[in-house]
Amino acid sequence: MNLQNKVVVITGGASGLGQATARFLVQEKGAKVALLDMNEAAGKETVDELGGANAAFYRVDVTVEQEVDSALDAIIGRFGAIHADINAAGIPLPFKLLDKEGKASGLQKFRSVVNINLIGLFTVMAKCAERMSLNEPDEKGERGVIVNISSGAAFEGQIGQCGYSASKAGVNGLNMPAARELGPLGIRVNSIAPGLFATPMINSLNPKVQEALTAMCEAPKRMGEMEEFAMACTFLIENSYMNGRTIRLDAATTMQAK
Ligand SMILES: NC(=O)C1=CN([C@@H]2O[C@H](COP(=O)(O)OP(=O)(O)OC[C@H]3O[C@@H](n4cnc5c(N)ncnc54)[C@H](O)[C@@H]3O)[C@@H](O)[C@H]2O)C=CC1
Numbered sequence: 001m002n003l004q005n006k007v008v009v010i011t012g013g014a015s016g017l018g019q020a021t022a023r024f025l026v027q028e029k030g031a032k033v034a035l036l037d038m039n040e041a042a043g044k045e046t047v048d049e050l051g052g053a054n055a056a057f058y059r060v061d062v063t064v065e066q067e068v069d070s071a072l073d074a075i076i077g078r079f080g081a082i083h084a085d086i087n088a089a090g091i092p093l094p095f096k097l098l099d100k101e102g103k104a105s106g107l108q109k110f111r112s113v114v115n116i117n118l119i120g121l122f123t124v125m126a127k128c129a130e131r132m133s134l135n136e137p138d139e140k141g142e143r144g145v146i147v148n149i150s151s152g153a154a155f156e157g158q159i160g161q162c163g164y165s166a167s168k169a170g171v172n173g174l175n176m177p178a179a180r181e182l183g184p185l186g187i188r189v190n191s192i193a194p195g196l197f198a199t200p201m202i203n204s205l206n207p208k209v210q211e212a213l214t215a216m217c218e219a220p221k222r223m224g225e226m227e228e229f230a231m232a233c234t235f236l237i238e239n240s241y242m243n244g245r246t247i248r249l250d251a252a253t254t255m256q257a258k
């Protein structure tokens with residue numbers, strides 16, 4: 001799909017990988033972006049930076065169905081259609097199966113992380129797909145593209161990542177059935193499993209943890225750059241033959257147990 005003047009919904013678009021991708025899509029590809037995020041101040045700042053004609057912010061908690069519906073309807077009202085959807089909203093929320101007293105106390109945290117990272121993502125992608133299905137197909141028969149953000153933790157989660165890894169493995173799992181179901185409508189679905197990128201999520205980790213994570217990168221031995229992530233998202237949207245796959249963008253990183 002050619003991104004010029006196309007409308008891209010980006011959850012988690014007020015920060016980190018989502019925000020960097022919004023910048024790239026507007027500045028390098030001539031797309032319009034609709035940022036869905038709970039962080040209103042950062043979302044509005046991003047829109048100011050990108051210009052109101054190219055970007056809009058909607059305060060949305062992806063776990064609240066009504067907020068998602070209202071925002072997507074408002075986007076159609078403002079920009080006319082939704083052509084692509086990048087689902088980057090997510091939280092890490094580490095916890096162990098057993099707490100310091102040896103009790104299994106993590107159930108609420110497990111529910112929270114799955115609710116945001118997996119159920120919230122499903123909600124937005126399904127509701128975007130519903131609206132994309134009404135688009136006129138382009139010259140290649142495409143009506144829309146969905147890119148879901150998973151994590152290397154879906155494959156080799158570290159101690160403390162049961163909830164996070166399960167939520168991200170769920171994201172990988174829904175790719176193929178979604179791609180199969182939506183393919184006849186001209187909608188593709190892929191995901192990216194990033195390794196380590198220096199976003200506020202990773203910067204909030206203890207510096208020693210960050211160092212240990214970087215040491216697990218094979219080559220190059222450094223964190224990924226924002227533009228490297230944005231380019232991968234762009235590739236998945238632009239390349240009409242990419243469908244139903246998870247690409248690992250991680251400098252051949254293999255996560256260790258801790
Ligand atoms: N930074 C990294 O190295 C990696 C990040 N990822 C994934 O990439 C995605 C983006 O992560 P980062 O940019 O690093 O994080 P970030 O913390 O910079 O951005 C995440 C954004 O999601 C928003 N958000 C959180 N919960 C939300 C909710 N319920 N509704 C709406 N918005 C919500 C936050 O307000 C924030 O703006 C996440 O899904 C994360 O799991 C995966 C692997 C590595």
Ligand SMILES: CC(C)c1ccc(C(=O)O)c(O)c1O
Binds near residue numbers: 151
């Ligand atoms: C596996 C990826 C790089 C990763 C590693 C660590 C965290 C974290 O501790 O928060 C993540 O969120 C990740 O996605």
